[in-house]
Amino acid sequence: MKITFLNLLLIISIASCAQKTSIKVNSLGFRPNDAKIASVTQPAASTFSIVYNQTQEIVIEGNINQPVYQSDVNEKVARINFTKLKQPGKYYIKVGDVKSSVFEISEDVYKSSLYTSMRAMYLWRCGEAVEGEHNGQMYKHAACHTDDGYIAYEDGKEQKKDGVGGWHDAGDYGKYTVNAGVTVGALFLTWEHFNDKLSNLDLQLPSDESNAHFPDFLKEIKYEIDWLFKMQYTDGSGRVSHKLTRKNFSGFIMPEEDNEKRYFTTWSSAATADFVAMMAMASRNFRQYDETYADSCLAAAKVSYQCLLEHPMHVKFEQGEFSTGGYQTDDSDDRLWAASEMWLATxxxxxxxxxxxxxxxxxxxxELNWDWGNVGNLGVFGYVLHADEAQNEELYRKVKEAVISIADAIVSNTQQDVYGRPMDKYFWGCNGTVARQSINLSVANLLKPDKKYIDATVSIVGHLFGCNYYGRSFVTGLGVNPPMFPHSRRSAADSIEAPWPGYIVGGGHTATDWVDKEASYSHNEIAINWQAGLVYLLASVN
Known part of the structure; x- marks a missing residue:
């Protein structure tokens, strides 16, 4: 190959760009007393300065530590600590001539992001029209899937059954009981751990007289619970349908345009166990607002728990003609969670x-890394946070030590990773797992308070909102250079340039392969289970 002078200049230019200094920081900002750490790739100077954005005054100067090479990102990265900066305001970091994105220091710095991420759950509602405004843009869709759904294979006839409601699951419009499990579980834990700060959260939900006495945060969870009642078989057996979907995925159309028939699938023991756990949690958390409804939740949970006793072996649902999401999972962890929640409820x-x-x-x-396929942590956390003399003392001690040990491992990971990431694995949906690890940290902090757990939680926020290899936010509509092309049918079909706001995307399968492309569902899809982890994370730092 002949290398011309122009080609040589291009090669030198590309190499130069690859080595260019880049400053990565939590673009949402920090609370005054938070640990404040940013990452600098290939620092072009040995010092940094923090600049007050309004006056361009330098408020802090300091030395940059020696860069550390990390193989998964193939970079030398230095971390700078400016925790001593506590004065509220908007700032940026400067290294040589390079500036970071502007970030804010404020006690309420995460408040609007919590609102947006939780309101994203409302915008996921199926069965009714929704609308919401973000950055001056209105997002909306008409009532959808009001024909849900059909029981496909009873006596060879299609029978109609009410399945309207609930949340769309992800970038598609299906509704899945198993994935609802880890989602509802995480959201109920969010309420249980932080309800003092969430009880007055105004999500601007549509008025509903039947729920008027519920706080908005619980109203939104109740919308999903109302639908879950419909997934339980009506024959009194306690079996619960695994999912309610079309036989195949729709194209990229708005939900109200998706008129293909949708079916309840057969039951599964994992879906039934998750149903038990969710209904038991609902009975506890809803009781002070509507005792009759809470009783209905617990009664439904008891019927399905009896079903589990009568079917002690794992039962998979029949995928048959369905090519929509499988969510097939072993049921041992689901049964564990169900038993824990039934004990807590009764x-x-x-x-x-x-x-x-x-x-x-x-x-x-x-578990260090957990999601819809391994929900045992939800059962363990409920057990260990409700110490009782009836518990096995030795087992309780073992579990408590395990919770703290795993949380300590998460802390260590955030301290060692050049971008403060809490886990060293990458897989489909790992951003959601990163967010969900904040639950591990909070539970450990409740059992054995230590600021290191709070610092690690702040580090997770930082990683998801810009202090990462890409220097970008992983949440639509929030933070620096957020995703513009999530794998989301609404965002693709609504003719609005910016995607629907507040949704965390799945992330890369390696440290460097994430792509902001609509077609790449394995990298850029959105999903309720990942979203619930984000909600918990942002509630924990508010």
Whole structure:
């Protein structure tokens, strides 16, 4: 190959760009007493300065530590610490002639992001029209999927059954019981841990007299619970349909244009166990607002729990002609969670015995990386945060130590990673897992308060909102250079340039392969399970 002078200049230019200094920082900002750390790739100077954006005054100067090479990103990166900056205001970091994005320091710096991320759940509603404004742009769709749904294969006839409501699951319009499990579980934990700060959160939900006495945060969860009631078989067996979808995915159309028939699939033991856990949690959290509704939730949970006892072996749903999301999972973790929540809801020892027997058979009772396919952490967290003399003392101590050990591992990961990321694995949807690890940290902090857990949580926020390899936010409509092309049918079909706001995208399968492309569902889809982790994370730092 002949290298011309112009080609040589191009090669030199590309190499130069690859080595260019870049400053990565949490673009949402920090609370005054937060640990404040940014990352600098290939620093072109040995010092940094923090500049007050309004006056261009330098408020802090400091030395940059020696860069560290990290193989997964193939970069030398230095971390700078400016925790001593506590004065509210808007700032940027400067290294040589390079500037970071502007960030804010304020006690309420995460408030609007929490609102946007939780209101994104409302905008996911199926069965009714929704609308919401963000940055001057109105997002809306008409009532959709009001014909849900059909029972496809009873006696060879299609029978109609009410399945209207709930949330669309992800970038598609299906509704899945198993993925609702980890989602609803995480959102109820958000309420249980931070309801003092969430009780007055105004999500600007449509008026509904039947729910007028519920706080908005619980109103939105209740919209999903109302739908979940419809997934339980009407024959009294307690079985719960695994999903309600078309037989195949729709094209990129608005939800109200999706008129293909949608069907309840057969039941699965994982869906049934998750149903039990969700309904038990609902009975506890809704009781002070509507005792009758709470009783209905608990009664439904008891019927499905009995179904689990009558079917002790794992039962998969029949995928058959369906090519929509499978969410097939072993049910051992789901049954564990169900037993835990039934004990918390009733106080009855039979459920505690069931839970402890299952837990005793697990070598590692707490997961570092977890999602819809391994929800055991939800059961463990409920158990360990509700100390009771009826519990097995030795088992309780073992679980408590495991919770703290895993949280310490997350802290260590954030301290060692050049971008403060809490996990060293990459996989489909790992951004959601990164956000969800904030639950591990909060539970450990409740059991054994330590500021390191709070610092690690702030580090997670930073990573998801700009302190990462890409220097970009992973949440639509929020932070610096957010995703513009999520795998989302609404965002693709609505003729609005900016995507629907507040949604976390799945992330890369390696440290450097994430792409902001609509077609790449494995990198850029949105999903309720990942979203619930984001909501918990932002609630925990508010």
């Amino acid at each position: 106080g009855e020892k039979q459920y505690l015995d069931d839970f402890e027997q299952r837990l005793s058979a697990i070598e590692n009772p707490v």
